[in-house]
Amino acid sequence: MTHEFTEKDWNDYLDGRAEAGTEARFERHLSACSECADLRRRLRLAEGQLRLQSGYWQHTPVLADAQIEAAWQRVVTRLRADELAPERSASIPERLRFLEDLLMLLCGTRTATNALRAAAKGLSTDAPEQLSRDHWPQFLTNLAAITTIMCGKTGAQLVWESGKL
Amino acid sequence: MGEKLALKQFLHTPTEDGFRPLFGYLYPRLHRFYLLQGLETMLAEDLAQEVLLIVYRKAAELRQPELFYGWLFQIARHEMARYWRRKTKLELVSFELLSAELTARLTTELPLAEQSRLANWLAQLEPVEREIVSLRFIDELSYDEIALALAIPIGTVKSRLFHVRKKLAAIIEGEFHRDRTTLNQTLGLLEKQREKG
Structure with a gap:
C-alpha cells in the first residue's frame, strides 16, 4: 500500500530527503488518509526503536x-x-x-x-x-x-x- | 586519531604504518557486520582479517575514495560469499539459502541483552534485508555506498529499504504487543527526544 507515492518517495520522505513538492503532496495526502498516516506513525516508531538499538551496537565494543x-x-x-x-x-x-x-x-x-x-x-x-x-x-x-x-x-x-x- | 583522519591518511599514503590506525576502526566494524549476518565470532574474525588484507593490497586501485565504505562492504560480502562457496561447494551462492543456519546463530551468539534485541529483529529478516539494515542503520552508509556494496541501483536500495522498514515495523509492533512495558518506555523516550529536538 503506497497510494499515489512510490516506495522510493516514501523512503525519501521518511529520511526527510523528499523534494519540497513531494513533501507537500505527502503532507496533504497524510492529513486526509488515515491509513497512510497510521503507516507513517508505525514506520517512525519502528525507526526510533531501530536507531536506539543500533546505538548499542555502535557504542558497545564487542572486541577488546x-x-x-x-x-x-x-x-x-x-x-x-x-x-x-x-x-x-x-x-x-x-x-x-x-x-x-x-x-x-x-x-x-x-x-x-x-x-x-x-x-x-x-x-x-x-x-x-x-x-x-x-x-x-x-x-x-x-x-x-x-x-x-x-x-x-x-x-x-x-x-x-x-x-x- | 579519528576514523575519518585515519582513512584520509591511509588513502593518501597506503603504507603498513598508515594502515594500523585505520585497522583499529575497520576491524571491529567488519566483525560486527559479520556477527549481525549470523556468522560465528571466530569466522567473523577470520573474514574481517581477509577483507582488511584485500583493502591494504588494493587501496591504491580505489577510484572513488568518497565511496570507500561501499567498497569495503562490497569486499566483505564477496568474502562471505567466497567462504560459503568453499563450504557448500556450490558455484553460485544464494544468500537466501543460508537463512536458517545464520538465523539460528543470530539468536544465540550475542554478548549483551540489548544487542540481542536488535539481533532478534534481524533474525526475522531475509539475509539480503539484514544486510541493508545493517549497512544503513548501524554502519550508517550513504545510499551511494550501499548501492556500491550491494551492487544494485540506488532506486532499488531505496525501495528495498522501504520494504524492510515496513517489515521491521510489523516485527517491532508484534514485540511491543507482547511487552506493553517496553512500549511505554519507548514512547516516553521518543517524547523526550521530541521535546529536546
Whole structure:
C-alpha cells in the first residue's frame, strides 16, 4: 500500500530527503488518509526503536583492544609472508625454504624444523628436502594438520595456500 | 586519531604504518557486520582479517575514495560469499539459502541483552534485508555506498529499504504487543527526544 507515492518517495520522505513538492503532496495526502498516516506513525516508531538499538551496537565494543591487536599481528604476518613468498612455479627446495621461514615466523625455529620433518615422515623419505612432486600434496596436507595444532586454523590455512606448487 | 583522519591518511599514503590506525576502526566494524549476518565470532574474525588484507593490497586501485565504505562492504560480502562457496561447494551462492543456519546463530551468539534485541529483529529478516539494515542503520552508509556494496541501483536500495522498514515495523509492533512495558518506555523516550529536538 503506497497510494499515489512510490516506495522510493516514501523512503525519501521518511529520511526527510523528499523534494519540497513531494513533501507537500505527502503532507496533504497524510492529513486526509488515515491509513497512510497510521503507516507513517508505525514506520517512525519502528525507526526510533531501530536507531536506539543500533546505538548499542555502535557504542558497545564487542572486541577488546587485545583482540584487535592480535588480529593486526596476524594480518602483518600474512603481509610478511606475501613478501617472502616465491612464485607459484617454484621448485620444492624453494617452497620448503619459504614454508620454513613462514613456520619460523608463526611458531619459532625449532618447531618449524620439527614440523617439516614430522610432515615428511612416512612418505618416500623422512627428509623433507628429498620429497618428490608426487609426495608433495600429502606432505602439505600433513604439514597443514600439524600447523593447525601448533598455530591454529589461520596459520594452517596460510601454510596450505602458500605451500601449493 | 579519528576514523575519518585515519582513512584520509591511509588513502593518501597506503603504507603498513598508515594502515594500523585505520585497522583499529575497520576491524571491529567488519566483525560486527559479520556477527549481525549470523556468522560465528571466530569466522567473523577470520573474514574481517581477509577483507582488511584485500583493502591494504588494493587501496591504491580505489577510484572513488568518497565511496570507500561501499567498497569495503562490497569486499566483505564477496568474502562471505567466497567462504560459503568453499563450504557448500556450490558455484553460485544464494544468500537466501543460508537463512536458517545464520538465523539460528543470530539468536544465540550475542554478548549483551540489548544487542540481542536488535539481533532478534534481524533474525526475522531475509539475509539480503539484514544486510541493508545493517549497512544503513548501524554502519550508517550513504545510499551511494550501499548501492556500491550491494551492487544494485540506488532506486532499488531505496525501495528495498522501504520494504524492510515496513517489515521491521510489523516485527517491532508484534514485540511491543507482547511487552506493553517496553512500549511505554519507548514512547516516553521518543517524547523526550521530541521535546529536546
